[in-house]
Amino acid sequence: MTGEEMHALVARLYPLCRSITGDGVRQTLEIVGEHLPLDVHEVPTGTQVLDWTVPREWNIRDAYIKDPSGARVVDFRRSNLHVVGYSVPVSATMTLDELRPHLHTLPGQPDLVPYRTSYYAETWGFCLSQRVLDGLGAGPYEVVIDATLADGHLTYAEHVVRGRSDEEVLISCHVCHPSLANDNLAGIAVATALAARLDSTRLTYRFLFAPGTIGAVTWLARNRERTGRIVAGLTLACAGDPGALTYKRSRRGDAGIDRVMAHVLADRPHTIVDFSPYGYDERQYCSPGFDLPVGSLTRTPYAGYPEYHTSGDDPGFVTPGALAGTLEALGEAVTVLERDGRYQNLSPYGEPQLGRRGLYGSLGGRSDTKQAQLAMLWVLNQSDGEHSLLDVAERSGLPFAAVAEAAAALEGAGLLKRVGSADEPAGR
């Protein structure tokens, strides 16, 4: 998928009213399913998942505030952000003063509508711009939220690219936000694009599309044993804004994925930040009981841009180029994950004579030694069974690809052999 195709997917998913349960999620997964075969899971309300309980399912048909003239001054049909997520049904006539405790605005950003939810406390509310609120008269207003909160299911989906190894890489993105483009339709689009192009891999790649928090908690509850196979992972969000890439380290801080991402991002404008137990579902994957090697990739991070969790996060805020750039970085990370490994130099005493094996230029004295030859010397020197190709790339400052190609050439010449299990994670 090109940047434009990913952007088109974002735009198509944008109008759907997603929440942590309900038909908006199902419709979203159906559309993603046009690009990828998905295993869709439906988990009944009331199911105990770790410390949580799957909540009732929420669906909404319509909602509005009508002024005395009958005009919809706040209208769910114009933007699903106008309703506080998981609002209970309401149908009442109220003055503005009675209504006010149920109205949420952003006084500092008076033209934008905020995004608010109330999943676990029964209440209802509307979100609107401060500008609109300031224009409202005393009322009375007709207030309607035509929603249902009833036993049903929590929905999530997986797409698995089976590799030669059981070891898994987890790519997780949340699918519970309504009309917010960067957070997280961009992440969904990039994950979809990455999944679509993986084939014949060494590692197994599991893509998880699930509602935030409760979805990750549910998946973890149902896949406890599988978590032991996860050798690397990323939560993917805010993947399409124009800012530089940001990698947030796993709780471990020195997991393979942390080193892989640092290496991949080194050549790009980027920021690396330490783990914190706030943000996306790395909160769950990195809880101390699991402590998985899962970091988080975003462009501008969580809460780091003024459009965050407002109506300003629309498809215009996301660019094809940024989506493509995120995908490209992920692709390079996959390359490292796939090709990294530890090797043993089979001729470790002195340098082997590369020249007679056709691996080395024959004319000596020149100082413009080529990268490929340097890469071979580095791989030979460091391949004592302890250092991985990523180690070599980091120590030498050479691109990982050059190091991996050198290793392949040396292995082909019988000078090198891979050690350790074939499926050990990159950066270990």
Next chain:
Amino acid sequence: MTGEEMHALVARLYPLCRSITGDGVRQTLEIVGEHLPLDVHEVPTGTQVLDWTVPREWNIRDAYIKDPSGARVVDFRRSNLHVVGYSVPVSATMTLDELRPHLHTLPGQPDLVPYRTSYYAETWGFCLSQRVLDGLGAGPYEVVIDATLADGHLTYAEHVVRGRSDEEVLISCHVCHPSLANDNLAGIAVATALAARLDSTRLTYRFLFAPGTIGAVTWLARNRERTGRIVAGLTLACAGDPGALTYKRSRRGDAGIDRVMAHVLADRPHTIVDFSPYGYDERQYCSPGFDLPVGSLTRTPYAGYPEYHTSGDDPGFVTPGALAGTLEALGEAVTVLERDGRYQNLSPYGEPQLGRRGLYGSLGGRSDTKQAQLAMLWVLNQSDGEHSLLDVAERSGLPFAAVAEAAAALEGAGLLKRVGSADEPAGR
């Protein structure tokens, strides 16, 4: 005690002629004893203490240099700095030229009188300003030091705040300097104030008021076994000048006290320096045989200000505000020492649902999450039995108090329990 009260204590102690033994020390401890119950120890001359021997006791009644007109041009009654500490008695008539080898001045600070001692080599001398020396005629001079150097005792005192644990925190200050206010009456005053306000502590706090070097050596010799209980300690000196706080690390460099002080000072103008075997009695506590976790807290450090070891170090050099600031930092250090500990998250798989326990705001989507909630997430995430609350505070950048309060709230909700011995030191 307020800054003003500490300053008044400094001023009251200032005129006494302290040395490493003698009545000046006893009078000093008597005055401190008005604020705190003290155990005063008297150790006889000749007692072997580690590699040292308790010296003879020195007491002085009067000393002067009289010029031919009978005027006291140098007069012990005006300042006890005028006599070299531990001078042997003398009564003689001498020309200026004969006297000169016994006179000490500071040519670079011509108005100040230096502080000099000669504890372990029998000699005598006078200290005076270069200005006075320059005005002296050829003599002859009547030279008198009415002192005794005789078998007696070395005097030191302890005040102990018994905690629930046997583990001890040692606060040590030297009491051997005559009329020098910052070095170390300020340290004595701050230690007294800290001791006076400690009550119902977890750890035991031992305050030691002892002459420098020989006092610390004597205490160590008599308390060898007790040193094993010391989990943290500080020598306290130069505690009242206007400079920023300075913490000098213990020899270990990564002892709990080193981390505690770094955390406490982080919010204040401060300097942290590595250990060196020069300065105050940390020299003895951090000798390799003991290697105690004892650092040193000062404001401007040892020998770091022009008034150091001169008559310029008078009560005017010490301010109530600086004394209060040192006490406040020490108080925070005690808070960390008291409250730090390692905890185990009892719901470590995924985040526990804080909302249903009333520990979390119910309205989602907002990005201005409060410090208290962040602190709970951090404590839950890091509480794997390995990380202490101080670790959490350092990693999260949150104030220690916020972290400790979060831990208390989570413990109250049954989500957390303390691990390890209750008396393990902070920062371990």
Next chain:
Amino acid sequence: MTGEEMHALVARLYPLCRSITGDGVRQTLEIVGEHLPLDVHEVPTGTQVLDWTVPREWNIRDAYIKDPSGARVVDFRRSNLHVVGYSVPVSATMTLDELRPHLHTLPGQPDLVPYRTSYYAETWGFCLSQRVLDGLGAGPYEVVIDATLADGHLTYAEHVVRGRSDEEVLISCHVCHPSLANDNLAGIAVATALAARLDSTRLTYRFLFAPGTIGAVTWLARNRERTGRIVAGLTLACAGDPGALTYKRSRRGDAGIDRVMAHVLADRPHTIVDFSPYGYDERQYCSPGFDLPVGSLTRTPYAGYPEYHTSGDDPGFVTPGALAGTLEALGEAVTVLERDGRYQNLSPYGEPQLGRRGLYGSLGGRSDTKQAQLAMLWVLNQSDGEHSLLDVAERSGLPFAAVAEAAAALEGAGLLKRVGSADEPAGR
């Protein structure tokens, strides 16, 4: 040897036509042998050495390109750089176009002749300045290389300074470059000067004069067991140019020699770079099978100056002062290697009373404590059997010599004893 004497040695060796084998190497070793007794080794062609085979011996008598007028436009007798090292014999008449594939120039440095070799691929060629090439007509030219490539020997030499310990320090320099002064006649001269002044050492010092790569490989093949005794080593090259000293760390990165050189260079303009498997024979010594604690000392490093591997690297490029500076730094490194060690404080509880042992000034209160006294306090404090004198010098910031003298004084006073084997390497 003074800087001038080393420079004279460089100038005397300069005209000889050295290569990896042949009479130029033998003549070079003969001249070095006038300063030092050398063990000269001759290893027959065809000998298997690690992954390599000793090549045929190459000797050259004359070589030239004569233009149609009979003038030698390129003449080996003017500079041995004019012939590609290991050229096979040739005697032919060729047009400039036919000759051109065999001509090597530096278009970017049109007045300089490059240095080229072709040890392991049979070919021939001439090196000349671009300026001369540009002036050549169409020809025909008489082209002669009067050389022999025949079974013979590879030649290298050793000089050993036997110490009281079997542990060895290896100083290795390559002797295979023809008329190149800095690379590496300067290294040969400095090694010779260092060897000449070593006497009654604790460690054994082995100086190796061998052709690059194949010489080091040959020595390693014939001394595999001896390599276990090498506790420190340096390859020495580019030792006479006016640039600052550069130390390249061993593959280990934290070997004793790495710390010793960092300490010695700290007081001088210098650069320290990490190991890379390119440069001089550290490539062989630091191959993963050997992984010896061998770094590399140069002034301007490998390929770091425009004259590198060109006719510009002549004796005028090397200065007596630079040669002397390199020798001085090496001398200090030897001092550390000789005198470093771990000690045990025999009076580790508190400070021992230095005053009664005459090791400490008797007048207290002064803040201008002398370096010698500080050094004693540091040595006493750190001597717990774990820290070496180099550790003490690094931690205290005092010169190594002051620390070593303090240790000697304390040992003399019975306060300190050396621990560990007498021959353990510096910096361990």
